[in-house]
Amino acid sequence: MAEALANYVWPWLAYLLVGVLQAGLLLIVPLVGAMFFVWIERKVSARIQDRLGPTRCGGKFGWLQLLADGLKLITKEDLRPADADAVLFRVAPYISLCASFAALLALPFSNGWVAQELDVGVFFILAVVGLEVFGVILAGYASASKWSLFGAMREAAQVVSYEVPLGMCVVVPVMIAGTMNLVTIGQLQAGLFTNWFIFHDPFTFITFWVYFTCATASVNRAPFDLAEAESELVAGFHTEYSGFRWLSFFMAEYGSMFAVSGLAAILFFGGWNGPIPVASLLGLTPEHGPVLGWIGNLLGLLNFVLKCIFGVTFMVWVRWTLPRLRIDQVMQVCLKYCTPIAAVMFLGATIWTFLLPGGGGLRSMPYAQRYVLNAPAVEAKPQAPAAKNVAIDSGSAVNDVTAVSRTAPGGE
């Protein structure tokens, strides 16, 4: 897009405008999405608790309530405790917001619609989601209050501990796909919903549930929300925050929920591919022209956003159903249950994929095809040992590749 625009304005202005446009579109997710998810939370929690939720502001469904809440929060007085470290107190909410927003940079919303296509996209999202903990720690410390510090410590321990099983759960679909590139992983699941990785083998199915548990813990949602436990710590690390700063923490939390739901959608549920490939059936693919391709991608975007909303709604549902876990129970679940289960699932998925005849091998083998299967002929002696290793790999890989019936990235 920037190259096309560069024909009309100076190149640097073209890139700047396109960058600002993409950043603006992505900013909608934490800013506006947070309000939308708050509305969902209030409605869903109300129904679970056998009441109605907001019904007065904005007609029967109370959708203007979110706007009213946002206005109220912005106009609140901006407090700061006298003992608080001024700079750190002010900076902390924005660190959380930035980390949550940056995770959306590598998330593809449709085929090719990604702000920055990274070859290590999965890894990057995990890394940045883990950086959100700094905002929380700083908020807890800089608030100069006991409850804040306790909440912050608990949250930091929890987030850092749950990164381990989260990483292991994420590795399973990455291994099946053979790449960490999120766009490629989405493209590999095109077609019917049976192509989705969650239905690839029972181990991946279970892995999804472990991933969901770890993701819920990672974004500090109940039942893992010790850090904000209203009944114990007043409000945890954001006790001393009011108005827009508190809103920033909230937006960061919902943005992160969206990001991990989006990651789950791409890794396990096919990303922007619907259950039935409507777009390709209707002919809305790029082969039929750029406009139709764009419309097809728009359908994909709708699919993806719906899956993310469903993921967030599921987290809200779980929050209002299950009681809160104590901090030692949280650590137990991580170290004694999630991590071993994730490790066993990884082993099982590996065995299923590579050793069972119906497993299919890697869905896409870009590197294997490039380096192993097409390895050049041995010319000189020093290269012989390397080629031998390569030949051993290529032997088993070739068997898997030829046995695969549904392959070819982008071939659907």
Place this chain on the structure above:
Amino acid sequence: MQLLTQTVGVSHFLVVGAVLFIAGVVCMAVKRNALGVLMGIELVLNGANINFVAFGSKFLRSDSAYALGLDGQLISLFVIVLAAAEAAVALAITLNFYNNHSTVDVDRADELKG
């Protein structure tokens, strides 16, 4: 602004690595807080990492065949892992020291002084 039109080479990265390394060494030498010394160690390791990655990069030098390639990146991966391990142990030692002496001031760690 002539700077912004030229390409950066390995030497630019080496200068950054050197500055971080020197900052880390001074931090290790000067800080009285044990955790400050630990931060100096992290800075030193990062300076070295920048050097490794710079040498391993194929498009920061005009003779790219002599770049270390993935060797530089692999070594920096190992350095990151080892730095994490060493920070964990150093922190355990520091917290033990704090529990016993109620201070993290390294000048107070003089019980073995002859």
Place this chain on the structure above:
Amino acid sequence: MGPVNWHTFFFYLYALVACGFGVAVVISTNIVRMAMYLIVSLGATAGLFFLAGADFVGAMQLMIYVGGTLVLLIFGVMLTAQGPLISLRTSGGDWIVAMLLAGCLGALLIPAGLTVKSWNTGRPDVKEEVAQSGAQAVLVSADQKPPVPTAGDMPDVNEDGIPDKQPITAAPLGLGLLGARVDKLENVPAALRPGMSGYLLPFEVISVHLLVVLVGAAYLARSKRRAGNRS
């Protein structure tokens, strides 16, 4: 003046942030502020890694170094930052010795980095290399088969030497850790031919090392039976 080279611009941005906040770590006296500056400095270092084409190492720096090691460090800082321990000042004499040391190191390292000519000039001039038809050419091999992208290289480089796509380093790094150096299969330069070994042994050593560190740190940090009782 020609068009702005944005790679250079971002390099200077990240380099200034990294160096500036690194120096701020040294100058600051408040331990919590020092930790914050260190986080920013190491985050900017990750940006420098991305700019040098090491995307996997950059992501790993963010995830493990900043997101793990520094969180650990911050934990330690929070637990021990009580009262007078937040700001411990050093005497002037120590500062003078340290500055002397810094000066000597700087006088040694910085000119050493700047002297080698081939390090100064930046990205390879692709047109020149192809014209020279040297054995060290990155793109075109002598027997006219289409260039197979090798690991660590930019897979597509246009005629100005500017990469079209991003580097592929994750899978070749993984395979290198398993012992297969796939990045050196095709374009084995004569100068580096002996260095074709894989990294399987260091990988195993590091794994055992991490296990030892895990056990050791857990033992060191265990809760004692009675306060003040060292075993």
